[in-house]
Amino acid sequence: MAERPNRHSDGERPRRDGTGPRKGAPKRDGAPKWEGGSKRDGAPQRDGAPQRDGAPRRDGAPKRDGAPRRDGAGYRGARPAGGSRPPRPNRPEGDNDRPRHDDPPIPDDITGKELDRIARNELKTLAKENADRVAQHLVMAAALIDDDPQLAHKHAQAAARRAGRIAVTRESLAITAYAVGDFALALRELRTYRRISGSNEQLPLMVDCERGLGRPEKALELGRSVDRRTLSVPTRVELAIAMSGARLDLGQPQQALEELEISQLDPTTAFSYSPALFDAYAIVLDELGRTDEAEVWGRRADIAAEALAAAGATEGDETIEIIELDDSDVLDSVTAIDEPEIAEPELEEPEGDDAR
Numbered sequence: 001m002a003e004r005p006n007r008h009s010d011g012e013r014p015r016r017d018g019t020g021p022r023k024g025a026p027k028r029d030g031a032p033k034w035e036g037g038s039k040r041d042g043a044p045q046r047d048g049a050p051q052r053d054g055a056p057r058r059d060g061a062p063k064r065d066g067a068p069r070r071d072g073a074g075y076r077g078a079r080p081a082g083g084s085r086p087p088r089p090n091r092p093e094g095d096n097d098r099p100r101h102d103d104p105p106i107p108d109d110i111t112g113k114e115l116d117r118i119a120r121n122e123l124k125t126l127a128k129e130n131a132d133r134v135a136q137h138l139v140m141a142a143a144l145i146d147d148d149p150q151l152a153h154k155h156a157q158a159a160a161r162r163a164g165r166i167a168v169t170r171e172s173l174a175i176t177a178y179a180v181g182d183f184a185l186a187l188r189e190l191r192t193y194r195r196i197s198g199s200n201e202q203l204p205l206m207v208d209c210e211r212g213l214g215r216p217e218k219a220l221e222l223g224r225s226v227d228r229r230t231l232s233v234p235t236r237v238e239l240a241i242a243m244s245g246a247r248l249d250l251g252q253p254q255q256a257l258e259e260l261e262i263s264q265l266d267p268t269t270a271f272s273y274s275p276a277l278f279d280a281y282a283i284v285l286d287e288l289g290r291t292d293e294a295e296v297w298g299r300r301a302d303i304a305a306e307a308l309a310a311a312g313a314t315e316g317d318e319t320i321e322i323i324e325l326d327d328s329d330v331l332d333s334v335t336a337i338d339e340p341e342i343a344e345p346e347l348e349e350p351e352g353d354d355a356r
Helices: 117-125 128-144 149-162 167-179 183-197 203-212 216-223 233-249 253-260 274-287 291-310
Strands: 320-323 336-338
Touching: 117 128, 117 167, 128 149, 128 167, 149 167, 167 183, 167 203, 183 203, 203 216, 203 233, 216 233, 233 253, 233 274, 253 274, 274 291
Parallel strands: none
Antiparallel strands: 320 336
């Protein structure tokens, strides 16, 4: 402990090593109490640590004079010579800058222009080269759906990967998924399609997907969730057939028959949807044990299909409005009327079966 300094008679503050406390200030353990703390200049060093004349040096590490350096390299290590980043491989323009999956090949004679005009318009938001490739995959999916649904599904998947926000690609993926029996995927894609497009025109297929998943009650609930008068006539017919199938799944053949007894069940005329409607009606009649009537409606389904084929109609073609039918095994004549669209009947108050 340092000795206490002598007081001076002239009242000056005593000093110790050039500095000292105020006059009369008490000491702590022999150390003077300094007003404002000790001064850095002349302050003792601690354990031999180097004096702070900038940034401290630690274990011989280089002095910080900017960005930190480690072993003489930059923070991220040495960069390759000749540039700051390695160049990226070239990609085709409009290819969405995405890694390509194992897309199925497309024949040289498929250009994508075969796609219908409405679907092509949906693809206009894409870069031209990507839109053309998506169109090619969609054309292939449609061409293969009946003969090779698995390959058609791969083309639809390729189209959806490239244009996942386009309604027609999600719709195509849903249809091919349904064709290969993946009802869960089909239903999920149909919901996405409906959300993007705002359309309920694929509601019958959604009902069938619920049936495929073993949920006929939910299928009926889904089918009743939309006002049928807001749907096109062909979609109404398809929905009636799907709802009838759900009734059969539940062991309710009489209610299944009632689902089909709609105004479009007219044996004197045939529209593009008539063969399927007549055939579904025949199946339910047979379930009820009404075999004679079932045979009549089965024959009517064949006649309608033959009439449409003779008129040059294709499946789903809505330009064939009315074909006069003779209720016999052979048609003497076929009259076809071509119009841009099927004229829908005027909406009236629903009666009987149409009220469902």
